[in-house]
Each structure stands twice: as C-alpha cells, then as structure tokens.
Amino acid sequence: MAYDRPGVEPEVFGVPRAALRPSPVFLALVALFVTCGVLAWNEVGNVRLNVFGFVVAGWLVSLCLHEYAHAVVAFRAGDRSVAHRGYLTLNPLKYTHPLLSVVLPVAVVLLGGIGLPGGAVWVDRHSIPGRLRHTLVSLAGPATNVLFTLILVAALRIGTGAGIGGSEEFWAGLALLAFLQLTASVLNLLPVPGLDGGNMIQPWLNPQWRRMYDLFAPFGFIMLFALLWNPRLGGWFFDGVFALANLLGLPPWLYVAGLDLIRFWQS
Template identity: 75%
Template sequence: MTGYDPPGEPLILGVPRAAFRPSPIFLALVALFVASGVMTWNRYGNVGFDVFLFVVSGWLVSLCLHEYAHAVVAYRSGDRDIAHRGYLTLNPLKYTSPLLSIVLPVVVVLLGGIGLPGGAVWVDRHAIPGRLRHTLVSLAGPATNVLFTLVLVAAVAWGPELGGPLEFWAGVGLLAFLQLTASVLNLLPVPGLDGGNMLQPWLSLAYRRMYDLFAPYGFILLFALLWSPQINRAFFGAVFAAGDALGLPRELYQIGYALIRFWE
C-alpha cells in the first residue's frame, strides 16, 4: 500500500520511502570495498594496506547486511516501527550500539582473525505474532553469513582460472574464513546471540525467564567460553574442519591474516 504524507513524501505501508534508501555511509563502505579490491588486484602502493582496507571494508559491509537481514524480516513480520528507527537504511550508526556492532568486531578481526557477531538492531517482538516469525527474524542474520561464506568459497575455488595476484585471493580467503567463523558463532545457542534467540520463543515460560536473565550478558558469556582452552580448541577445530570440507585452503586465509597486519 502506498500513499503520501503531508509534505508529499511517498509512503510505503505508512513509512516514508526514504526509510528504505541505503545510507551514504553504507554506500561509502561499498565504494571503499570495491576501490581497495582494485588496488589489491593491481598491487597499488603498500599491498598489505590494500588488503587491510579490502578485508575490513568487506567485513563492515557484511555486518551491515547481516543487521539489515534481521531488520527487513522483522519489518515483513509486522514490526513497522523498525523502519522509523533507521535500520532499513543500512546505516551502521543507527544500531543500538555502534561500538559493539562495528568497532569491537573489527578489533577482534585484527587481533584474533575471527568474525565476531556484531551488536544489534532493536526489534519490537510484541509487534511480531507467532514463534516461527521470531525465529526467522533471528535466523536471517546468520543466513546472510552462510550465504556470504558459500559465495566467497566459490570465488576462491574459481580464482586461479581468473588469474590475479595471490594477495587479492588471500584477502578473499580471509573474508570467507571470517564469514565462516561468524556463521558458527551466530548459530551457537548462547543467550542473547542469534542462535539463542532462535530457540528462545520455543522455551517454556520458566526457561524463557532464565534465558532473558542471561541474554544481556551474551557477549561476555561468549568470550568466557572461547577463553576456555578446551572450548577454544573445539570451536576452531570445528571451523577448520568446516573450511576444509568446503575446500577453503588454510594457507590462503593465513596469508590474508598476515597481510592485514601490515604494520608488523
């Protein structure tokens, strides 16, 4: 359903059309991703810095699309106010916590080489009927990471036939690895994270209350779990096994990780 508000701005289901336009910040990130990819392909200047820009900007673009997927499914499921909160513009500054959504995941990429789940878009769960819809809203984000993983792994597989420098494909390989780790982390049944939120609607009332009590501390719980040597080994063992099964060469994303730390 479309219409017009008083100033003549087109409306879609009562929401201004501008609420659906990609923000200049997101478009700038996409432009940086493309430009740095071209720079890496041509080994322009400091190729390590080129790969750094390529991987970080690509990772930020994927974080925006991850949160956008949550928002658009929530909007389609009944939460119309999510458009007014700016989540459908792909603007990372609109997230509930830009620090947790953008800054922290980038720092973790540089320090640890894993794709940490980002912060969040705030969804009005009361506006969304049915447990299945709630689960689909939470699933939408990790589904984008899985899709990106498969696309990037396919790109790496076909890369040698396209030619190009090793540094470029190492950057693509690292992006694929980041998406793979993000897929696994986001699907873990940790309270407050997407995997836990997928299960929350199906819990009994008593377990749901306990879940809601721990949900605000999901990030802390995730770090605590990964800090355990046994869980850390099991996690990376599963990620490496999944990467090997998909045909993602370990040495490729290891080279990519070394390149983005160009200051060393």
Template identity: 85%
Template sequence: MAYDRPGEPLVLGVPRAAFRPSPVFLALVALLVTSGVMAWHRFGNVRLDVFLFVVSGWLVSLCLHEYAHAVVAYRAGDRDIAHRGYLTLNPFKYTHPLLSIALPVLVVLLGGIGLPGGAVWVDRHAIPGRLRHTLVSLAGPATNVLFTLLLVAALRLGLAGGGGSGEFWAGLALLAFLQLTASVLNLLPVPGLDGGNMIQPWLNPQWRRMYDLFAPYGFIVLFALLWNPRIGGAFFGAIFAIADALGLPPDLYAAGLDLIRFWQG
C-alpha cells in the first residue's frame, strides 16, 4: 500500500483523508437530527425547530447532490477532484459559496423553491466518453429524485402510523416538496445546469459552442424566469401536479413553508 506521509495510506494516489466526511457536514447532520427530534417533541420554539430542521436538511441534501457529481466524476477518471475537497462533503469547498449556499437557502425561505445550488468543478478533459460525462451530470439530480421518493414514502408511512407532531410532518413535507422542485429544475435542459450538461456532450460542435457561450448565465436566466408570473405559474402548476400524483399533501407542505418563516409570528 502506498503512503503520502508516514501512517497515511493512499487510495489510487490520493490521501484517504480526502474521502472522509468533513466536520462541517457532520455538524449539519447532527443539527438535522437534533432539530428533527426537537420538532417531533415540540421542544421549545417549534417554529424555530422546524426552520433548523428544513434548512439543515436542505443543506445536507445539497452536499450529497454535489458529492454524487464528484464521486461519479472520480470513478469516471477525474482523480484530481479528490484534491479539490469535493469528496469530503464540505459545502465550503464549492466554487461559489455565496451562490452555492446563501442564495439557495434565501430562495427556500422566501419562495419555497429548491433552487439548484452548489457547484463542483469537474475536469472534463480527464473523463473519456460522452456517456460518462452525461452520467456525471445525471448523478446529482438522481440524488434529488431519490430523496423525493424516500421523503414522500417516510411521510405517508409516518402519517398512517401516527406519532410525532404536526409541525414535524409539515417540515418533512416541505423538505420533500423542495427536493421535488430541485429534481425538476435540475433536469431542465438549461445551459449550465445539470439537465443541460447531460445533453451538452451529444451536441454537434456548432451547438456546443453556443451552449458554452450561454452556460455561465443559465442559472441567472432560470432564476429570473421563475419570478415571471406566467412562467413561474406554469412551472409550479406542473410541480403541484407531480406532488399530487406522489400523494404529497399540499396543505402540509404549505404549513411547513409558513412554519419556517418563524420571524413572522
């Protein structure tokens, strides 16, 4: 076994520490569990409990979304991604902490939208084959889809079995709704977002150059379009239809959105 420094083994030339979950991520998981228990038992200020539960849950899912991108890219050939810290699940390693963490949380609080957040830089030149590039981009949204299904299943089983507080289930319903919006948004074929990046390798050179030209602005354009009443209304109409099909109670996730705005009452 190879070693980088005395006592530290290497995995494919990378220190094993590059694969360990960071203290920041572990603290977020601890906050998620603690606030969830507090909301379950209605301990203290339950609105604050739900706020912490939803925000920490959203940040944990964001970390796992980006980790999925990173680990698939690593397996596909980008070994340097481990040196950039993306395999430690540390959100502060993302390329734009303000856009990756602060803005998505703000949009969650104000608009109840699971906006795509964190960004990991992948060395596309180190990954051979168009299919692998598509799989790297697909990995993140697939994580959101999985979270959506798991949270909806937990919600339906929990409500059928009883127990816990109504505030806890409202927070869980809101988390499921946020994952659903993130799943749909990330799969849209918008330049610069995961859905667009999935198809980019398959474009002809001329269309690929146009794509690369618009990719840096795709996030901003999407954000602006969602605030347009007609476009935003159509988008949320589709989201509500999918939520209904999954059996996600609209009154419950609406109550969760009201609860996390604890400063309003």
C-alpha cells in the first residue's frame, strides 16, 4: 500500500518509490547497447568498436538483470534491505564489490571469452523464512541467464534463417552474447560453495555439512578459477558448454568471429 503525502516520498511496501526505479546508469547501459547494435547492424563507423560496445554493454545489462532477479525475489520473500541498498534500481555501482562484480567479468569476457559470474548483492537471509524461498532467491539469477540464452539463440536462428538483413558482424556479436549467457548459465549452476549453484543447495544441508559449506563459501571464486584452470576439469566444462551450444544450434564459427571482433586492439 502506498500513501502520497505532500513533501514526502511515496512508499511501496514500506520503501520509497525511488528505490524501485531503474537508475540512470542502467538506462545509459541499455541506450549504449541499443545504439551500438543499430550501428553494427547498419555497418556505420568502426564496426569492430560497435560490436565491442554492443557485446560489453549487453553483457553488463545482463549482469544487472541477473542481480536484480536475486534482489527482487528476496524482496518479495521478505527482505526489504535489498531495496534500501539500491539493488532494485539495477545500478551496478551499488553492488558489494564493483571491481570484482563488474570489471573482472568484463575483463574475462574480453580475454577468455566466457561469461564469468559477476555482481554481488547482499541478502539478509535471516529475514527470509523457509528453505525453498532461499533456494528460489539463489536460482533467480541463473534462471535469468538461461532465459537470455534461449531468447538470444532464438533471435539468432530466426534472424539468420529468415534473412531479415543486418551485417554479419552484428550477428557475430549476438552469437557471442548468446554464448556468454550459456557459459554464465552453466557456471552459475555449478554446486560451488559461495556461488549461486552452491547457495541453492546450502539451505537443504544438515548442520554439519552447512558449517563446512560456510567455511569454504568465501573462496568460491578461487575454487571456480581452480576448476577452470585444471586441464581435465576445465576440459570437461568446455566440452559440455560446446555440446550445449551445438544442441541449441549456436554456430561455433559465428561466436568465435564475435570474440575476434571485440578484441579490436588486435586488428
């Protein structure tokens, strides 16, 4: 229930409406994504820079929406603190560690070509009752990546199959975005302590296993890098991702071309 009083910010569910509005930072990222996409579609200007802006801005928009999904489910489950911390404004600068949450994932995209889990919203678990709600809060982010993957692959297959136009560079950028979402979906669903996949099962562990989980949770990112760095485990991961990409009909040569395009400094 919201009540408007003169000189007082109207509230929704006990928080100011301003805490629920998209931030100018997020809207600027969306505008950059659309603008670069249009320029790449029409081959206006430097197409490599256009694809770079299209992919990086699109990836950052998806990071914002991933974290927003966590926050909005937590908010609906009873945690009002996510609104007061600014998580419902989709502003990436509000995350716990902007450097690790935004800069590192973008750097990994450019250098490694994979969608590293990013973003970090702090959820007050004590204000959310029930194990199922905790699992749904953790599931919300990866579910967003899965949805984006399916939408982008469908757009790619329809667009290239129907021959509706657009430059090859645009479709390469879109294919790379779809591949990044696919890798992010798989990585986020791995049962690694501290990451979304691990947090989904944490509420269902017995007290002894939960204590052990909480002990390793702060080192989730290190464990993930160790997993990807190991030749055998990393090989299994990428074999699985490539198999899923082929199953979805995502052309390997196209997203590889997209990765080559965003590395404009190599031209």
